[in-house]
Amino acid sequence: MSKENENSGEKQQITEKEPIAAISTPIGEGGIAVIRVSGKEAMEKVDHIFEGGPLAEQESHTVHYGKIVNEGGRVVDEVMATVFRNPRSYTGEDTVEISCHGGVLVTQAVLETVLSAGIRSAEPGEFTERAFLNGKMELSQAEAVADLIHAKSQKAVDAAHQQLEGDLGEHIEQFRQNIIDAKAMVELELDFIEEDVEFADYEELEKLLTDLDREIEDLLATYETGRLVKHGVRTVFIGQPNAGKSTLLNTLVGKDRAIVTEIAGTTRDTIEADWSYEGLLFQLTDTAGIRDTNDQIEQEGVKRSQQALDKADVVVYLKDLSQPLERKEREKIGQYQKRAGDTPFVLVGTKKDIESGDREERMEFDLKISALEGERIEDFKKLLKERALENKHYDASSLLVTSSRHRDALQKAQDHVQSALQALHDGMTGDFLSIDLRAALNELGTITGEISNEDVLDSIFSRFCIGK
Numbered sequence: 001m002s003k004e005n006e007n008s009g010e011k012q013q014i015t016e017k018e019p020i021a022a023i024s025t026p027i028g029e030g031g032i033a034v035i036r037v038s039g040k041e042a043m044e045k046v047d048h049i050f051e052g053g054p055l056a057e058q059e060s061h062t063v064h065y066g067k068i069v070n071e072g073g074r075v076v077d078e079v080m081a082t083v084f085r086n087p088r089s090y091t092g093e094d095t096v097e098i099s100c101h102g103g104v105l106v107t108q109a110v111l112e113t114v115l116s117a118g119i120r121s122a123e124p125g126e127f128t129e130r131a132f133l134n135g136k137m138e139l140s141q142a143e144a145v146a147d148l149i150h151a152k153s154q155k156a157v158d159a160a161h162q163q164l165e166g167d168l169g170e171h172i173e174q175f176r177q178n179i180i181d182a183k184a185m186v187e188l189e190l191d192f193i194e195e196d197v198e199f200a201d202y203e204e205l206e207k208l209l210t211d212l213d214r215e216i217e218d219l220l221a222t223y224e225t226g227r228l229v230k231h232g233v234r235t236v237f238i239g240q241p242n243a244g245k246s247t248l249l250n251t252l253v254g255k256d257r258a259i260v261t262e263i264a265g266t267t268r269d270t271i272e273a274d275w276s277y278e279g280l281l282f283q284l285t286d287t288a289g290i291r292d293t294n295d296q297i298e299q300e301g302v303k304r305s306q307q308a309l310d311k312a313d314v315v316v317y318l319k320d321l322s323q324p325l326e327r328k329e330r331e332k333i334g335q336y337q338k339r340a341g342d343t344p345f346v347l348v349g350t351k352k353d354i355e356s357g358d359r360e361e362r363m364e365f366d367l368k369i370s371a372l373e374g375e376r377i378e379d380f381k382k383l384l385k386e387r388a389l390e391n392k393h394y395d396a397s398s399l400l401v402t403s404s405r406h407r408d409a410l411q412k413a414q415d416h417v418q419s420a421l422q423a424l425h426d427g428m429t430g431d432f433l434s435i436d437l438r439a440a441l442n443e444l445g446t447i448t449g450e451i452s453n454e455d456v457l458d459s460i461f462s463r464f465c466i467g468k
């Protein structure tokens with residue numbers, strides 16, 4: 001899909017590069033497949049192999065029926081070709097989108113014919129990279145395109161949309177403007193400096209920097225939630241063998257993802273499954289029941305359980321209620337709880353349907369469930385979400401920072417703002433403040449792409465699929 005720039009009237013510096021082409025729809029059988037061609041003389045090049053043109057003489061945003069014909073004069077496919085003229089295209093360049101029949105071989109044949117017209121294959125994300133370089137979108141918006149494609153939950157889609165619409169970019173732009181104002185105040189002062197350092201607008205400058213520090217802090221604070229929304233909440237089920245971990249995982253995902261038997265020690269390796277609840281993605285990890293064992297495979301499984309634990313966003317300990325709680329297990333639970341530290345820890349009693357009254361040790365459970373009977377499973381889902389998001393900013397409508405790259409840049413920008421503030425308090429001269437303010441500006445500029453280098457761009461665009 002090509003997004004026409006609504007503000008095509010505004011000044012844009014479009015650089016048209018050599019034409020590139022790629023299949024932009026997923027490879028497989030489908031009603032239609034789209035091959036995108038973008039770059040200098042895209043229409044003219046396609047005209048070499050398109051019967052039904054010339055596309056080069058057509059208006060922007062018009063669709064034309066025709067045939068793709070190869071060098072030997074054979075008709076490869078009947079297609080519809082849509083013309084987008086510079087600058088009113090996704091990339092900003094002249095673009096042709098060829099809709100052909102959606103078979104694997106026919107699509108490939110159309111692409112090969114297009115390539116034979118002196119057009120090269122596009123690299124992953126190259127269309128979007130050109131859109132960025134042509135000022136069609138800023139860098140954080142381009143990254144949002146990738147996030148949108150990779151999104152696995154509704155919340156992740158929402159967060160990507162928000163970033164795509166430029167909400168993050170607007171925030172950053174406002175921070176930059178504030179820093180530019182602060183710089184102006186500092187530099188104005190420099191002109192008058194004699195021996196005493198004094199800023200005419202000391203209080204105003206102090207307030208500006210203090211507010212900025214707080215606002216960056218507020219935005220940074222959304223990252224914890226943003227990360228969960230984008231990548232999912234890593235939820236690890238642990239407990240003794242036979243506790244019902246695999247049964248619970250299967251119940252949540254609605255299929256027999258993990259093998260369940262009455263034999264203790266059934267699960268040997270960690271098993272992962274994605275599960276969405278109220279728009280939030282959970283990456284569930286079922287683990288091998290933890291116990292002392294001489295079995296080599298099981299030992300390795302237990303080791304992996306421990307590793308999964310260390311990466312968890314939420315730990316769920318399952319205790320089989322049909323078995324007495326022994327002191328040893330009770331101590332173990334305490335150790336896990338301690339090891340989890342700040343990570344939310346949920347203690348769940350399982351097999352409530354066959355709970356035995358007989359108990360050596362008493363323990364407070366967060367919840368008692370029966371996965372087999374479906375008892376209190378809804379409560380369990382609610383509890384999981386609640387605990388995953390506790391102490392986190394979670395306002396579905398507010399802007400979330402979801403990328404670690406953005407988080408790092410914001411963090412560095414904030415450090416510089418804080419050290420400028422410190423310099424101000426310490427009575428340092430304006431040039432000290434200026435250095436920090438300039439550094440903060442640079443950091444913020446890397447988010448929107450005003451400041452970028454090839455390595456950063458390469459690593460961002462290589463996450464895209466070919467054809468985007």
Ligand SMILES: Nc1nc2c(ncn2[C@@H]2O[C@H](COP(=O)(O)OP(=O)(O)OP(=O)(O)O)[C@@H](O)[C@H]2O)c(=O)[nH]1
Pocket residue numbers: 239240241242243244245246247248259260261262263264265266267268287288289290350351352353354369370371372373
């Ligand atoms: N009555 C009852 N039985 C259950 C319940 N949940 C699980 N079970 C049974 O308990 C046994 C063990 O269940 P699993 O889900 O394999 O337990 P696990 O914790 O994954 O066990 P390991 O993989 O060996 O660590 C199976 O026979 C299940 O059918 C429940 O809610 N009620």
Ligand SMILES: [Mg+2]
Pocket residue numbers: 245246247258259260266267286287289
């Ligand atoms: Mg299991």
